[in-house]
Amino acid sequence: MKPNLIQQQTLQWKMNQTLLQSIHILQLSSIELTDYINEVVKENPLIEEVNYDYDIQQYRKSHSEDVSIDINRKEETMYDKLKFQLSGVKVPKELKPVVEYGIDSLNDDGYLDIDLETWAEDCRTTVPMAEKALSYIQSLEPTGIGARNLSECISLQLKEMGKDYPFVMDLMEHHLEWVATENVEEIAGYYETTEEIAAEVIDSIKLCHPKPGLLLNTQQPEYIIPEAMIFKENGSWKIKFYKWANPTIKISDMYHNLMGMEKEADSFLKEKYRQVEWLKQAIHYRTNTLEDIITLIVEKQYDYFEHGIMMMKALTLSDIADELDLHVSTISRAINQKYVQTPKGVFPIKYFLPSGVRQKNGKKTASNVIKYLIQEMIDMENKRKPLSDQAIKERLLDEYDIDIARRTVMKYREQLHIPASTKRRKR
Template identity: 30%
Template structure:
């Protein structure tokens, strides 16, 4: 017989306090999301007042405010926030507990704009080209097509149409191939070109010259074009496998204007980090509402007093959460800047390996906290706009004792393919050999294949087919 025993076991549990819950929520918001959230909160909380302000200078959200003392009749257990300055909320204590909470949260679906910005980070572009790319991505519709004429976009940003078109052509060959096309025909043709088809090939000719007729019965189309049905079926099968809507597999592309949260800049030979917060309103406690508290009739009403107490506490928690967000974001930005200074001065080939664990050891923040901080946030640099996640990658040691990031290795692979003999394209094994001989990087062939595919570079067979 099985003997059943009752045992008491103490299991430590983390209580998700309102303050912690709000801090985690605010921490993950980018500047545009924060802006919307603060405006919403100010509309429903009489103790909050907002105004647009200049760049965040590192000072507390509640500094520079006029201290106000509440009347004696309105006190609760917590010390009045208006009688003291709110200390900055710190993650240094209980960091593991906060991290374990973050690890259980679900990430946000990637947008097309974010996916494109990530790929642009691997390309050697001028600041102007990155700016043009940003304007193009900001004008993509829900299908992934450019919604305004190139000439109109050029006028809006005061550049030549040829410059816009050059960047647009580059974007079209990123993943998903065909993005930023002007219409369905161009989108499909770009994909066929990428697959190695020429204008003399049947799939290409069908899309270029007979796209509107492809919906017809294949026998009718065969007679009209004087082509064998078998050839038409084969070509049609290729066309059916193309993607007519490049943005299909991404979350909504509406309202995806990218606003950086940070800026890396050089001043008198010294690199500095700045929190860009001019787009978010300054939030502080409204001095007008002390009059509400002086209303004895309202205070004698139990429901009214509880309402004011609840809203006051929510306002206090929000100001603490904002202080935490800015100080944590600054700390992470400063650590990234220090680690990736060579990249900012010398380019993508000098991006250093950097992991969440590395940054955790430097900042004292939990890895999951850092992950939350860098999620969907961007930094403005002299080289252009980059997602914070771009600066994180694994590394490989070279024969020279140096360490190179995966991003730097991808850049080398791109350069090797760009300079190869078009008539004799290199295999992944040959690319790996060049990496070893020229740069001292020992890397497996399957890793070369993985990085090549992530760079959207066709295989040796597809590259060879393009010139045949």
């Protein structure tokens, strides 16, 4: 066959250096940004000074009494480790951002912190696609990662062991106290099996880890510093960004003095100058994006800042992305592992973007509000007769007109690290 020269026009998107660096720096916390800039300074002779205006160590000393604030080099997180595993899995290109969003939506214990409908809505995809993305997450190690509740977590681990008992899900959801008290007779009688099998089920469950995310999280405490301060002044809420989140980079006069030297040296200096300019633009992009996001959050959660947790609204990444005309992944990267200081303490920015539970009247109740109410009920309960998950569900409906499933109560209770009623009972 005679070869032919064919001219074909194709549309291709290529990231330039500035965009790549902007995306990378957008994800960094203030501590990581400081470390990154320090590394650039070491190999770029044109940078004369980086002005952070207010030293991080000064901040540490002035807030030494606040136990929620401290500083340390950030360790590799559970999210980092899972995404590294994901890089070795063949995931369809269109599904990868959906999977990564799911990983970012896991709580510290490794459980999925949003429902599939919210996940699909935030990623502008379908529920079946979110389910498929979840299957990829649940294929990662350790087994149990990505579970939506304790029963699913245990079930996934038992399947991995080759011990997939048909009644385990029901046992974990409705009769967990039988497992806790090792009530072999009740399990055998209720599920019409032998006591030997019931005992084997209990022994197998004991081998499972109830919080697989902890196996990936660093055991050392994670220390943090905030990006900004949210405070009230003269009757209005304001935002002040700490200078370390937006440092000023000064170029040495040496650059202008040495320009016009021999070609090789001149080329080197120009390259180092471009590097500084890229870095400045990336820092500027990070600062502006964070400022826009936090400003909008304060606006949307105004009632929370004024009146407290009971006034917090359900707010999603998608809501913020639509308002700012940005992609959801950009918002996710910008707020990941970043914190703000408020009159009530230091909180991750994600705290102000709680998922919501839709009620019969069509309105959504923020998950943080429901968790707060559950915590209050349990704090005030009779310790001799602690409230069951079903009792909490009924009280939420009767007293606050919040209608959620019992399993949702159990999920939120576990996220609050509160044991089941059988473990809370005191004689």
